[in-house]
Amino acid sequence: MPTNTDIAAERANSNINARDLTFTLYGEDGAYRRKLAFERADKDQAFEKSKKFSLMDRDKLYDEAIRMETVVAQRLQEYGYNNSKDIQTFLDRGYFLSAVFLGVHPFAIHFGGFIPSILGQGTPEQIQEFLPKAECMEYIGTYCQTELSHGSFVRGLETTATYDKSTEEFILHTPNLSAIKFWPGGLGRSCNYAVLMAQLVITGKNYGIHPFMCQLRDLNTHQPLPGVEVGDINYKFGGNALDNGYLILTHYRIPRTHLLMKYAQVSPDGTYTRQDVPPQIAYLSMTFLRTILVTASASSLAKAATIATRYSAVRRQTANRDGIEPQILDYQTQQMKLFPAICTAYALHFSGAALQSAYNDILASVGNGDMSRLSELHCLTSGLKAYSDISSHHIEVCRRSCGGHGYSHASGIPDIYQQNVINCTVEGESTVLYLQVGRSLVKFLKKADSGEKLPPALAFLSESSPPQQSLP
Amino acid sequence: MPTNTDIAAERANSNINARDLTFTLYGEDGAYRRKLAFERADKDQAFEKSKKFSLMDRDKLYDEAIRMETVVAQRLQEYGYNNSKDIQTFLDRGYFLSAVFLGVHPFAIHFGGFIPSILGQGTPEQIQEFLPKAECMEYIGTYCQTELSHGSFVRGLETTATYDKSTEEFILHTPNLSAIKFWPGGLGRSCNYAVLMAQLVITGKNYGIHPFMCQLRDLNTHQPLPGVEVGDINYKFGGNALDNGYLILTHYRIPRTHLLMKYAQVSPDGTYTRQDVPPQIAYLSMTFLRTILVTASASSLAKAATIATRYSAVRRQTANRDGIEPQILDYQTQQMKLFPAICTAYALHFSGAALQSAYNDILASVGNGDMSRLSELHCLTSGLKAYSDISSHHIEVCRRSCGGHGYSHASGIPDIYQQNVINCTVEGESTVLYLQVGRSLVKFLKKADSGEKLPPALAFLSESSPPQQSLP
Incomplete structure (x- = not known):
């Protein structure tokens, strides 16, 4: 299709070098890697339908997004975009995904919340245990924090994780309606695991919010495990390829070793220790x-x-005075x-x-x-x-x-x-x-x-300034 | 279900009389008529599904909206909401429709654009001929003005209506892609008629934009007539129960008497006359x-x-200092x-x-x-x-x-x-x-x-004002 003549004229009149600008935006290497990721996505027949996302109803949209996710997972392996610890790979994957999907996809929180939480909150042993399974997507995870009545005020979360010394388990529990986990992306239909934030309680004492590694669905049948009620919260204003979900836990037990223990530990006998960070x-x-x-x-x-x-x-x-629009x-x-x-x-x-x-x-x-x-x-x-x-x-x-x-x-x-x-x-x-x-x-x-020295980004607050003008 | 205690407390603390406020907003009579319309819609089992509109894909949504429109048409008759010339009935119908639908419905432009155009642009004879058929919905109409490349600048519309004296017909024609009629609500799937704006041409002379009464689909089969290509423009940001459409006319003939002639007339021999309004x-x-x-x-x-x-x-x-949220x-x-x-x-x-x-x-x-x-x-x-x-x-x-x-x-x-x-x-x-x-x-x-006297709403421009302060 020929380029519209008005567009062509605007481009011809520009004195901006598009190539230089692209390098300025992404760096020379980054620009080429980005272009490669977009070309790969663009040529890939498997992603053809994503352009019609806005025409699908929610179930079709989700099914199609999941079909694409499985292809994406193969491509990420194939193109070496999968290593989550390298920033350049992270960006490459981002370029590839943004070329494939518009907006958040069902496994977005797996990569953006679940894996980073394991890496950030887990001990080296826990990372060794959980990360490979998360990276090969045997574990598909999300990050469960907000509850139906609790968002910004994290300390107000009501879900409890009560330690049972006799079995060396935590008992996760949703005490009432307002404590239902609500919103986590991928929770509704996709995940079998979550990093879940809950109030840690040991022999009646509350130690505050801690992160727990928590299996939600059977790894083979994908059915919710006993004690787990989980589902999709349906249509949102946007991002409907993502299955935001709700979660109700009823006296649901997980091993002691599933508390992510990088900064706080519970020993088998229930002793609590915490790093001063x-x-x-x-x-x-x-x-x-x-x-x-x-x-x-x-x-x-x-x-x-x-x-x-x-x-x-x-x-x-x-039309202007010359009759031209x-x-x-x-x-x-x-x-x-x-x-x-x-x-x-x-x-x-x-x-x-x-x-x-x-x-x-x-x-x-x-x-x-x-x-x-x-x-x-x-x-x-x-x-x-x-x-x-x-x-x-x-x-x-x-x-x-x-x-x-x-x-x-x-x-x-x-x-x-x-x-x-x-x-x-x-x-x-x-x-x-x-x-x-x-x-x-x-x-x-x-x-x-x-007179204290401020960190670089805030140093301007130390600079002398003219006396403030009085208001009229 | 009991009222939430916080809501109940807020209501108990208010010193506003809700009934007085309602009367102030709608008038006493209007408030009762509005309440009646809402109660009628609310109790009506036929409109149950409209609450789930946002969960339907476009085809289901449209089918359901049309099913409801047919019930609405019956109810409008039944409740006497159908007479389009009486403002109170117009309001009552509006209350009823807004209780039934959220936003625009497939026949919205029939009532809001098509019928008013017949009334406003037609001669008494034309009103007598077209209005009863529009009111009983034998004619389901829309108002076709905007084209793919023409919106605000109405004079720039390209669709032509060329008078053929030999047959006493206008030949309506879409000369090119940019002239495709685009956006009219109800055009996509619902309408069989339109009031269509086109450049009137008589023996080579252009007399400007005029309104034409134009049949688009067969009244029995609902198939587009020969020379008419018409369809739905699909998903919009909102209002997806409404079937906005496009229309291409190819040397499509309508009778001379279908020019709406209240303000401008074309006689059988092609003589053009126009009222000075x-x-x-x-x-x-x-x-x-x-x-x-x-x-x-x-x-x-x-x-x-x-x-x-x-x-x-x-x-x-x-939580505040007292630990209360x-x-x-x-x-x-x-x-x-x-x-x-x-x-x-x-x-x-x-x-x-x-x-x-x-x-x-x-x-x-x-x-x-x-x-x-x-x-x-x-x-x-x-x-x-x-x-x-x-x-x-x-x-x-x-x-x-x-x-x-x-x-x-x-x-x-x-x-x-x-x-x-x-x-x-x-x-x-x-x-x-x-x-x-x-x-x-x-x-x-x-x-x-x-020194000219200004009309009431603009009289303030004549009032003396202090000399304008000079800008700093």
Whole structure:
């Protein structure tokens, strides 16, 4: 099909070198790896149907997503995208998956939450036991934290894990309706395992929230095990290829050794020990997800802005004095919609990259026992993750800027919005995060006032500033 | 089921009389009629399934919507809701339909666009011929204006209606891809007729856009007639019970008498005559739809605000110093989301009511031959319709204020958003409308400066004001 002449003219008039820009965005090596992943996905007949996801009902959509997941698993092996400890492989897999699926897929939390939790919370022995089974997908897992009535306030979770010394088991239990595990992705239909957060109780004493490795379904029949009631929570605003689920546990027993014991241990006789580590350590995998969400929001917005800009180059409307209908891209009102969207996509992309770099630096320090920059990391990731909500606003502006055609699923933008807008809620609700960042900034400011040296990202708070102008 | 104790306590603490408020909103008589319509819909077993619309795929959804439409048609007869010329009946039907469907239904444009166009553009003889068949639904119609490449700029439509004197017929034709009729609601699967806007051409001369009564499908077999290619444009962001469609006409002939001739006539010999009426006359039915959209947006926002406020009364999160998790309704950050939404719903409701009242007044003047207030009406309806987009912003804030649960379709808010947000695009794209209002205000301001008396809604422009402060 020949390129639309208006699009061709816009491209010919541009003085931006697309190749240089791509290298700036992804790095030269990264750009080629990304291109390779997209080409592989694009040529692969097995993924043809994913383009029609928005036309399927939920059951068909899920079945098709799972069929694709099994092909994806083969391809990940085949292309060497499967090693979860190498950041470049992680990115390659991300490129490949984003080329195959729009948005979250049924095994997304397996890779993004379950495996990182084993790696982050397990002892070396536990990692050795669980990780290979998770990597070959004998265990398909999710991360179960939120409950029907409990989200942001993690300490308020009600699910209990009571230690039974006589059998060396934990008894996991959902005490009432409000404690039903709710939302975990992949829980509804796909998973046979979960890392599950529950209140640890030993001889009547509550030691707070701890992570438990918990089998939910039979590995052969995929039927829920006795004591486990689990199911799908059905349609959401978006992301319906993902089977978010609910879980009710009734006096359900797991071995003592399934408490992930990197930072806290329970011995066979019920003795509790705990390493003195900052609380942020427990949330490192969530912190990582927050950095990913910033980059993901940049990518979603970039797609929407690209679609809307191309549309605006092709669409002509309302005759001018010469009787010619100009490209709507030439109207100031249209530019006021598109240009901030494009700028914000770049800003979020580079912010996300800087954040991932900071995350890697600080993680390396933590590995060397230096915990001093964890508060800085928490402040940065929370603030930028919350701010990246701005992407949804701009995506919606892009959608509307395409007029009626933006309302059609054929434009692709409704799906992008519906998938992206969950980012303001998951992995830390934005209003809650902003409040945490505010509190954190005040703490840092107090430190600055008392002459303490602030970490790099917050050093600006120590800089002298002109006296504040009085309000009128 | 007993009422949640937190909800019950909030209600007990309120000093607002719900009954008085309802009367203020709808009038005493209106409130009872509305309640009756809702009770009738609610008790009716035939509409049970509409509550599960969001769980159906598109074909099931459409089939179910059509099944319901046939029941609705019976009920409208039965309850006397069918007379389209009486405003109270129009409202009653609206109450009944909004209780039955969420959002637009397949015959919405039949009632909201097709019948009003016959009434507004037809001669008394044409009304007598077409209206009874439309009212008994022998004719199921839509309104075909927008084309694939033509929306806001109506003069740019490309579909032609060329008069053939020899047979006394108009030849309707889609000259190319960009001229395909696109979007009309009900066109895809439901309609057998349309009022279709096309360029009138007589012996080589173009007389501009005119409305034609145009049969599309066989009244018995429902198959497209020869020369008519018609179909569904598939999934949209929302409103998927409605079958928006496309239409390609190939040298398709209709009788001369199917030009709706209230304001412009073509005689058998091809002589063209036109009444000297303001251009706004032709858009009166769109003006009416704009007033309806303001009220509809108030209603959508009120629903979302009610759901979010009730949720915020029930939801408790994050323990305070006393170890109690407060209702999130008591957090200032939550109130900052909910209160503006509630206020805006009221503001839009009363603005919509005032607008409908102004519309009725001005329509009565027009009936008496007084066209002087048409510009005022256009300015008011365009401005308020565009401003009512604010409802979508607040609906989305309400949705997010429910955290994860707002992302679930079970909350009801995703559907409300997806349905409501089309209002910024249909019946005049908001940016285009704002520009028209701006231009109109400048014209009125010039009139005021030259001492001319302005119409009531714009009289404020004549008021003396302090000299403008110079910008810094």
